[in-house]
Amino acid sequence: MRVLGVETSCDETGVAVYDSERGLMAHCLHSQSDTHAVYGGVVPELASRDHIRRISPLIQEVLARAGSDRHDLDALAYTRGPGLAGALLVGASVARSMAWALQRPGLGVHHMEAHLLAPMLEEQAPSFPFVALLVSGGHTMLVRVDGVGRYQVLGQSLDDAAGEAFDKTAKLLGLSYPGGPAVASLANTGDPQRFRFPRPMTDRPGLDFSFSGLKTFTANTAQSAGEDEATRADLARGFEEAMVDTLVTKCRRALAETGVSRLVVAGGVGANARLRERLDALDATEVFYPRIDFCTDNGAMIAYAGHARLSAGESGDNDFNVTPRWDLASLTAPAA
Ligand code: KG4
Numbered sequence: 001m002r003v004l005g006v007e008t009s010c011d012e013t014g015v016a017v018y019d020s021e022r023g024l025m026a027h028c029l030h031s032q033s034d035t036h037a038v039y040g041g042v043v044p045e046l047a048s049r050d051h052i053r054r055i056s057p058l059i060q061e062v063l064a065r066a067g068s069d070r071h072d073l074d075a076l077a078y079t080r081g082p083g084l085a086g087a088l089l090v091g092a093s094v095a096r097s098m099a100w101a102l103q104r105p106g107l108g109v110h111h112m113e114a115h116l117l118a119p120m121l122e123e124q125a126p127s128f129p130f131v132a133l134l135v136s137g138g139h140t141m142l143v144r145v146d147g148v149g150r151y152q153v154l155g156q157s158l159d160d161a162a163g164e165a166f167d168k169t170a171k172l173l174g175l176s177y178p179g180g181p182a183v184a185s186l187a188n189t190g191d192p193q194r195f196r197f198p199r200p201m202t203d204r205p206g207l208d209f210s211f212s213g214l215k216t217f218t219a220n221t222a223q224s225a226g227e228d229e230a231t232r233a234d235l236a237r238g239f240e241e242a243m244v245d246t247l248v249t250k251c252r253r254a255l256a257e258t259g260v261s262r263l264v265v266a267g268g269v270g271a272n273a274r275l276r277e278r279l280d281a282l283d284a285t286e287v288f289y290p291r292i293d294f295c296t297d298n299g300a301m302i303a304y305a306g307h308a309r310l311s312a313g314e315s316g317d318n319d320f321n322v323t324p325r326w327d328l329a330s331l332t333a334p335a336a
């Protein structure tokens with residue numbers, strides 16, 4: 001089975017071809033981060049318009065790179081949600097139209113399910129069950145995964161997502177969007193001892209997160225300590241240490257509570273080097289990551305997730321809808 005995957009939930013246009021026998025055949029990505037950088041965050045209308053401009057040429061390109069004709073496709077998968085409604089509609093319209101024209105099944109995929117299955121694209125793929133730490137710009141979650149569609153949300157952020165906290169902290173420090181890589185790079189030169197940021201919700205039981213206090217702490221500390229180059233780097237480091245420490249503490253707790261020894265880390269913040277270093281040092285735990293390119297949004301994970309469901313017997317649907325808000329816990333195993 002050969003599946004074209006289309007991702008347009010936010011500010012990346014991603015397309016890919018995944019094949020049962022040959023694995024990932026090709027993927028192409030256009031990032032809009034330069035378009036949004038001047039505004040300090042994603043502007044939804046600009047995102048939709050750019051997806052419209054990019055999507056057809058990208059699909060042509062990915063098919064050419066895969067050496068595949070569109071008639072060789074057996075199914076089309078696209079991100080149905082969660083995400084920006086206008087942006088989602090672009091991928092959904094294109095993938096649905098192709099599915100109808102080619103008379104193939106089309107399937108709307110859950111973006112976070114695709115993130116948590118992304119490590120399956122690697123040679124060293126995890127087997128079930130595993131605990132997934134999903135850390136993106138819109139979500140922070142710990143999920144017990146017993147199979148495709150068999151998800152138990154163990155904990156999640158009560159306010160800002162981890163990526164959002166990175167992005168807001170970046171803004172406070174005068175760094176460009178997207179903030180995660182910018183904060184991480186400034187933090188490299190910072191002193192980890194100078195500022196001790198709080199580790200929110202680690203002093204009580206439970207697996208939920210809360211990150212909105214971290215940006216307030218950054219703002220207040222910056223006000224009193226000044227904003228010279230060295231102080232900004234120390235703040236970036238202090239923030240990153242607190243974020244990583246908090247995520248690691250909760251992962252350790254989730255693994256202990258579930259008795260599971262495999263951990264998957266996915267979503268944009270999963271690209272963070274300091275987080276990876278600390279998780280790799282966890283005792284008796286095998287940690288799996290997607291390759292760096294597939295931590296952030298991409299078409300490959302959508303093609304893979306669509307393929308996983310369709311090849312397990314799910315039939316696709318004719319429903320042309322997007323679901324900008326969509327709870328991961330509402331998903332069920334593929335229905336044959
Ligand atoms: O998964 P993703 O590409 O998009 C969403 O679905 O949200 O995640 C984007 C988020 C952004 O908030 C970005 O700042 C963060 O991931 N990010 C990072 C790093 N690379 C991307 N955060 C920390 N360290 C990084 N190296």
Ligand code: ZN
Pocket residue numbers: 111115136137267268296297
């Ligand atoms: Zn994402």
